[in-house]
Amino acid sequence: MSKRRWNGWLIARLVLSTAVLLVMGWITLLIWNPWGDDVEQKVDAAALFNTAEHVPYKAGLPNEQGFQLFAESDRLKLLVDPATAHFQVVMKDTGKVWRSYPDPTHWKDEKATGTWKNQLTSPIIIEYVNANNYKASSVSNGLIENQGYLEDFKQTEKGFTVTFAFPKIQFKIPIEVELDNDYVETRIKDAGIVEGSLSLLNVKLYPLFGAEPSVGQDGYIVLPDGSGSLIQFQQDRTMQQLTYNESVYGPDASYYYEYTDRQRIAMPVYGLKSGDQAFIAILTQGESFANVFAAPSGSIGSSNWVTAEWQYRKRFYQSVSKSTGEGFYTYSGDRFNTDTRATRYYLLGTEQSDYTGMAAAYRNYLINERGVKPIQSPRKDIPFFLDLVGADIEKGLFFDSYLKATSTDDAKSIVSRLYDSGIKNQQVLFAGWQQDGYSTHGGYFPVDKRIGGNEGMKSFITFAHSLDIPVYLTANYTLNTNGDDGFWWRRDGLRNMAGTVLEYKPKNHDQDASDYVSPGFYKKVVESDLKNFKALGADGIDFEDGITQQVNTDYNSRYRASRGDVVDIQQQIVQETKEQLGSVAASNANFYALDQLDHIHRLASDYSYDVFVTESIPFAQIVLHGLKTYTLEWSNLRDEWDDEFLRSIEFGAYPTYVLSGDHADDLRRSYSLWYYSLNVNDWIDRIQEEYAKANAALAPVQDRFITAHRTLAPGVKETVYDGGYRIIVNYNETDYAKDGLVVPANNYVVREGGTQP
Missing domain, CATH: 2.60.40 (Immunoglobulin-like)
Incomplete structure (x- = not known):
């Protein structure tokens, strides 16, 4: 597929010695600032630490006799040890206790030694690096190894504040802990962080909160991996040093990411059950800059524990030669700053102490604090989600060829056949309608004349509306393949930390790479296109594989945006789309968009098959059912037909198929659709059978x-x-x-x- 790219002069191949790499690294780290004037200055921190006035933090667990009542709600009490800044949360009606440190009952049997044993008792663990030396390795420490101390410890109305000081490495990190009626919340205040000559990489705050060993415990860790997964407690675990560490809302393409083929984290949550008590942690602020870190027993200590790992810097590859690919790995200079990084721990009573109880607590949070509204007055029958594909292209010797699959007249026929078969409650998601079809992005309008053009699409949508069937038009604005919409890859492309414009490389190697678009640019394009969607009569946009899914920091100087900024941009796009068109759908969306979305399409239904993970659970589906409609993968793409149909029934998901007219055989030569079986004639009987079964089972419980x-x-x-x-x-x-x-x-x-x- 051709791209309209500027073909500048060729840059001679650089031949670099080790000395040149060192010089380039020094220049990059000390001079280059992609964020313009917003330079974060290192301070001469030595004068800010006075160890003579503070007692160094001691190894070991806090004295449980030293805890004092700091705050109380109708359900909970917060007890705090001022000497260590550790705390306990006590459920008043049962006496159940959650500690911010390991359970003392089993501490004598702890097998971790040395530095890690000290870190397990520290209220905070940090990782840092000497970023001026690109060969330096990162170091992880708690307060004890650094002769750290507590500074400015103060009781507040609902809890306490304190600053954790690390004098040997010159860091200060201020935090807050507050109790509410049914949760305790911890916060890191970024504005008060002090750094000396070293660079902070990440922080784990109260990492052992609620941790328990496997001995005598029936429990598990809940991970937001895909649809959700469990790490069951296990004694004498044979696997060592195996941990889970993944970024909330998925990896950031602007930084180094070790590809693991893991499912993306769409929900900023995690949880832990031990016996008949449990908690769910919800990352309520700053979650775009967090990882979920889990350590099953035997990996790091004897306890099972899970925590947020707050990211402040990440590795990236600094290229020094585009022609040779030579370069080196280093870390970003400035911290990722946000106002507050907050983790809210909801403490669950005996009757709610499992993953469904955790999901219910998260659902209630979404309803009460994020404005997500439950489904009201569903139709008698469940919805059937019909994906139609208009066209795609294939690579030719000199020119690409257009492969028409479904005209707008074909779409009327398909909808009519399904309607006449008894499937009245259809929702149509029409893809591949844009100029040059499914694999082409940029300049979506007008609708390609070869499938019916604007008038054909208007006519189809009017016809669908006559049957009370909404129509979404599918689009991916995060890619551009043709230079339309005024897009110029050098000016408007998404750039990583090294300044390189990022590309999407398709699985089909015959297809050229596509340019990632700066979020600031695609926001303008979507806003401009909304009037065109409205003119066609579309009920909404189905955002596929980009907006609400991909959160990549943008270092393009025209549109620069932090990871948090990109989330804000996407939320604004979804909100404006909802306001202008009335509805929005998205594929496998991150939950930050949930308040505006009406449907989540092709929601993850599995997990990443890590060896220490026990099983997949429908955590996301438990949260969503009754709030939003959702489907799993297209039914005609199933690997195991019977099992995956049963899974959709178990998960409460509605049926969905991707179909085309009777030109489907031509698509075997296409860029993107060659592996799909789309011909409606091959599937119509199967669709009727599946829909009838799913409708009988799920229609009574839609809301x-x-x-x-x-x-x-x-x-x-x-x-x-x-x-x-x-x-x-x-x-x-x-x-x-x-x-x-x-x-x-x-x-x-x-x-x-x-x-x-």
Whole structure:
């Protein structure tokens, strides 16, 4: 596929010695500032530390007799040890205790030694590096190794404030802890951070909060990995030094990322259950700059623990030769600053102490504090989500060829066939309608004449509306392949820390790379295009694979945007789209857009298969059901037809297919759609059968929350909705029978109300 790119002069190949690399590294680190005048100055911090006036932090656990009552709510009490700044949260009706440090009952059996044992008792763990030396390795420490101390410890109305001082390495980090009715919240105040000559990389604040060993404990860690996953507590775990550490809202393409093929974190949450008590942590501020870090027992200490790792700098590759690829890894100079980085720990009572209880707490937070509104008055039948593909292109010897798959007249025919078969509640997402089809991005309007043009699309949408069927037009504004919309890759492309314009390299190697677009630029394009969507009568935009999914820092001097800025830009785009068109959908979206989205398409339904992870859970689906509609992967892309259909029933997801007219065979030569089976004639009977089954099971609970989810036996799952409505799914090759309940092999049953077996 051709690109309109500026073909400047060729730069002679640089031949660099080690000495030149060192000089370039020095220049990059000490002089180059991609953020313009907003230079963060290092301070001469030595004068700010006075160890003579402060008692060095001591190794070991705090004395539990020294805790004092600092704050109290209707449900909870906050007890604090002023000597260590550790705290306890006590549930008043049960006496259950959550500690910010390891459980003293098992501390004598702790197998970690030396530095790591000290770090496990520290209220804060930091990682830092000498960024002036690009060969330097990072170092991780707590307060004890650095003769750290507490500074300005003060009780407040709801808790306390304190600054953690590290005199040997010259860091100061101010924090707050406050109690509310059903949660305790910890905060790092970025504006008060002090750095000396070294550079702060990340901070783990109260990393052992709620941690418990596996001994005698029935528990697990909940990770927001894909749809959600569990790390079950396990004694004598054979795996050592295996931890989970992934970025909230996915990796940042502007920095180094070790590709692991892990699922993206869409939800800024994590949790831990131990026995009959549990907590869920929600990152409520600054979450764009956080990782979720989990350490199963045996990896780092004997406890199972999970925490937020707040990022302040990341590695990036500083290229010094585009032609040879030569360069070196180093760290960003300035910190990632945000006002506050907050973790809110909701403490769950005995009846809610599992992952469904955690999901319910997160759902309530979204409703009460993020303005997410539950589904109101659903239609009698469940929605069927129909993806249509207009066209794509194939690479030719001299020119690309256009491959028409579905004209707007074909779209009318497909919708009519499904409607006449009994599927009345359709929602259409039309992709590949733009100039040159599905693989082409930039200059979306007008609709390509070869599938019907603007008038054809208007006519189709009017026809769909006559059947009470909404139509979304699918678009990806984060890529540009043709230079349209006034896009020039050198001026308007997304740049990484090294100043390189980033490219998306498709799986199909015949296709040229696409340029990533600066968020500041694509915001202007979407805002300009909204009037065109409205003129066609579109009910909304289906943002595919970009907006609400990708959060990449932009170092383009025209549009520079931090990771937090990009989240804000995308939230504004989604909000403006909702206001102008009335509705918005997005594929596998991050939850920061949830208040404006009406539908999440192709939501993750699996996890990343780390060896220490026990199983996948529908955590995201439990949160969403009754709030937003969602689907899983397109049904006609399933690898295991029966199991994945059963999973959609278990997860409460609605059916979706991607289809085209009878030109689908031509798409085998296309850039992006060659691996899809799209011909409507091949799928119409299967669609009717699947929809009828899904509708019978899920129609009664469209606006109900999921209240429980559990494993009844290996391969047998139960999902419970408000009112006691139960769906039991059997993935086994044999029938499941217990206490009068029989579920046939590879099938499911529905039970309305009644007691659970």
